[in-house]
Amino acid sequence: MFELINKLAGAYGPSGNEKQVSALIRSILKDKVDEIREDALGNLICVKKGSGKKFMLAAHMDQIGVIVTFIDDKGFLRFGNIGGLRPQVILGQRVVFENGTTGVIWYEENIDDIKKLKLDKMYIDIGATSREEAEGMVKLGDQAVYAADTKLQNGKIISKCMDNRIGCAILVQMALNSPKTENEIYYVFTAQEEVGLRGARTAAFGIVPDMALAVDVTGTGDTPESKPMAVRLGAGPTIKIKDASVISHPAVKDRLIERAKSANIPYQFEIMTFGGTDAGSIHITAGGIPSGGVSVPTRHIHSSAEIVDMKDVENAVELLEHFVK
Numbered sequence: 001m002f003e004l005i006n007k008l009a010g011a012y013g014p015s016g017n018e019k020q021v022s023a024l025i026r027s028i029l030k031d032k033v034d035e036i037r038e039d040a041l042g043n044l045i046c047v048k049k050g051s052g053k054k055f056m057l058a059a060h061m062d063q064i065g066v067i068v069t070f071i072d073d074k075g076f077l078r079f080g081n082i083g084g085l086r087p088q089v090i091l092g093q094r095v096v097f098e099n100g101t102t103g104v105i106w107y108e109e110n111i112d113d114i115k116k117l118k119l120d121k122m123y124i125d126i127g128a129t130s131r132e133e134a135e136g137m138v139k140l141g142d143q144a145v146y147a148a149d150t151k152l153q154n155g156k157i158i159s160k161c162m163d164n165r166i167g168c169a170i171l172v173q174m175a176l177n178s179p180k181t182e183n184e185i186y187y188v189f190t191a192q193e194e195v196g197l198r199g200a201r202t203a204a205f206g207i208v209p210d211m212a213l214a215v216d217v218t219g220t221g222d223t224p225e226s227k228p229m230a231v232r233l234g235a236g237p238t239i240k241i242k243d244a245s246v247i248s249h250p251a252v253k254d255r256l257i258e259r260a261k262s263a264n265i266p267y268q269f270e271i272m273t274f275g276g277t278d279a280g281s282i283h284i285t286a287g288g289i290p291s292g293g294v295s296v297p298t299r300h301i302h303s304s305a306e307i308v309d310m311k312d313v314e315n316a317v318e319l320l321e322h323f324v325k
Contacts, residue, residue, distance in 0.1 A: 001313065002157070005165065007024060008165040013161075014064070015082050015193070015194045016191070018042055018192075022038065022044045025168065026044060028176075029175050033047055034047055035047040041199050041202045042199065043202065044061070050185065051184075056209035056289075057186065057212075058200050058214050059164055059168045060164045060167065060168075060278060063083075064082060064145070064161075064194050065081075065144055066079040066095060067082055071131050071134050076128075077123060077124040078120070079105075079144075091105060092104065093105050095124065095147055099137075101137045103125055105122055108121045108122070126138065152310070156233070157309075158305055162298055162306040163216070163217045163302065163306060170296070177317070181324050188200070193277070193278055197276060197281035201285055209289060211249075211290050212283070212290070213252065213293055214240075215316070218238050218295035218298065233297050233308070235297070237268070237313075237316035238297060239253060239270065240270045241253065243275055244280075246276065249291055255323060259323050260322075270293070294316055294323075296316055297309065
């Protein structure tokens with residue numbers, strides 16, 4: 001499964017520009033599902049038809065990034081954020097644009113306190129010496145994402161954009177496994193989650209499923225001096241109780257717990273006081289849809305080196321397969 005994860009993590013796909021990720025998933029699943037379509041917002045919807053209930057499984061394709069807002073006379077790029085970025089995390093990081101142009105994020109030298117660092121005091125250096133030279137490399141409105149590779153080490157994956165290519169990989173692997181069920185399964189790879197859970201809303205409105213799950217990442221409480229959180233790497237995927245965007249429907253939550261117990265799949269509970277997933281927009285769509293979530297414990301979220309445990313990923317696939325049967 002690592003090869004699949006590596007391919008998905010390597011695809012360029014900031015919010016609103018997920019076409020490379022969508023094309024990759026389409027190429028992998030084109031002969032494995034009964035129908036593939038794309039809606040107006042860019043969601044990729046892959047359907048395994050059945051005569052039973054409609055299950056929607058959603059994983060967002062988009063990743064956080066930056067967008068060029070100004071190019072100065074010396075060729076340095078000012079930028080804005082696409083999704084949640086912290087200045088202290090992106091400082092010194094390499095970023096890559098869709099055309100392959102690479103730059104490094106740095107800060108104005110007159111800042112004397114790193115705590116005062118803000119995005120509007122930072123720039124991207126692409127090695128240009130003038131505005132004209134820079135404009136030959138990138139344009140206003142161009143987007144860039146972290147430039148980093150994907151490694152498997154000690155059973156852990158270290159990579160950019162595990163949020164949420166790991167969720168995409170889980171759904172792709174599940175579709176390839178094609179679990180036997182009479183239910184109709186909608187594998188939905190959503191757009192623009194990082195900027196407001198947008199794609200999942202339109203997809204759910206078009207599908208109107210009987211039950212839905214968002215498959216995403218969640219933070220952990222197992223690193224030094226971390227905020228207290230009862231989630232740790234390698235202890236199993238999490239079953240969402242709540243986050244800032246949704247309180248899981250009891251029927252969904254209980255079904256997940258029962259399936260995990262009956263199949264001896266390790267699991268944890270996710271109770272987050274901040275953040276959200278696609279379930280936040282799905283559950284208030286089309287008159288209300290019973291929704292919940294399964295998440296993969298992930299360290300260093302929204303950095304260029306997020307870490308997940310392969311065992312958690314594999315157990316998430318197994319849990320979802322039992323869930324839809």
